[in-house]
Amino acid sequence: MAQPGRPRSEQARRTILAAAAKLVARNGYGELTMEGIATEAGVSKQTIYRWWSTKAEVVLEAVNEGAAEMAAVPDSGSLADDLRLFLRRTVDATTPVNRRLLASLMAAAQLDDQFAKSFRTGFLASRRRELRGMLARAQERGEIAASVDLDQLVEVVYALLWYRILVQHGPLDRRFGRQVADSVLRLSRAA
């Protein structure tokens, strides 16, 4: 079947991701260290380095793990309904802990060019694709004029979400989600 030798411990993997998330939530990404994760998880440092090369990659996998039930893109046949529901789910999923984890990833991307590339082409791009698909369906239905640039609309959504995540000058609540949805809907109707 698989390779010979002792198989990877799934429990160790989960414990490490949970420890990283817990430590970021408690002390912030700036205080996070590989040694701290190992100690918190009751694991050897070698076990972490065997599967991840930086703490940013550990946190990224922890985020992806916790985002299994991530906001599925709705498809009701109405752009307004879909957009509002998508943003409601998104802001609901962005708990204070998740907000801090996401902010950590964006910070790590500014400190490490290699991680930045995987973060952009992986995590960020896949989210953009999902939203763009929703808008493309609306455009095919005629709810958005063919002249409107869908990428610009996607950009407005994620720019507003990330700005709020990073700057924190206001709450990431349902009211904010409605404001974002309404702004994008207005832009989708304009020439």
Add this chain to the structure above:
Amino acid sequence: MAQPGRPRSEQARRTILAAAAKLVARNGYGELTMEGIATEAGVSKQTIYRWWSTKAEVVLEAVNEGAAEMAAVPDSGSLADDLRLFLRRTVDATTPVNRRLLASLMAAAQLDDQFAKSFRTGFLASRRRELRGMLARAQERGEIAASVDLDQLVEVVYALLWYRILVQHGPLDRRFGRQVADSVLRLSRAA
């Protein structure tokens, strides 16, 4: 006149800020160290720590220093002209080096809560105030309906700018500046 004792060396101050900017431009904020700044500037570590407590503060002052000629907010009497000129000046000022410095500050704010507070209430808030003043004048002239929330418009501008600075999935050029201006102008006209 002033206190007794040797006065602070203005030359050392400038040299330190220049060294920090140079090192960030060369190797990125993640590689920046206090010792590296001291060595590059030909200065004692103590001289840096006497005036700044973290490398983030050094970089922040370097940015503020280089942004003395920062985009002054225009006031021509036309919202469209003012907004387009403001964004043209802003993207022109955001050279690759400045982009990297700004991204470093946003990253540092995610790593250090204390710096985050000063960054938000100082640097970021003052930029928002300037732009908001421009929009408020337009609203008084009747170019923007009284029902429009100016803070939301300001947020769209800086969210789009920062998203592009941080994610770098497209160029920060004049074309992008025009797109941002046009989006905000459309939102300012919508109900």
Add this chain to the structure above:
DNA sequence: AATATAACAGGACGGGCCGTCCCGTAATAT
């Protein structure tokens, strides 16, 4: 059952940078 293989926990290692301290010297006000 014996053997090869690979992950595991634990710990040791040199190295880099941290932040602080001390020194002798230089530049200013009194």
Add this chain to the structure above:
DNA sequence: ATATTACGGGACGGCCCGTCCTGTTATATT
């Protein structure tokens, strides 16, 4: 002349880095 403060240079213990080694454990193959 004296007090005061900044300066360059360098030394210090401490934390975390990333790697390596050891002995043990869990699997596949023979």
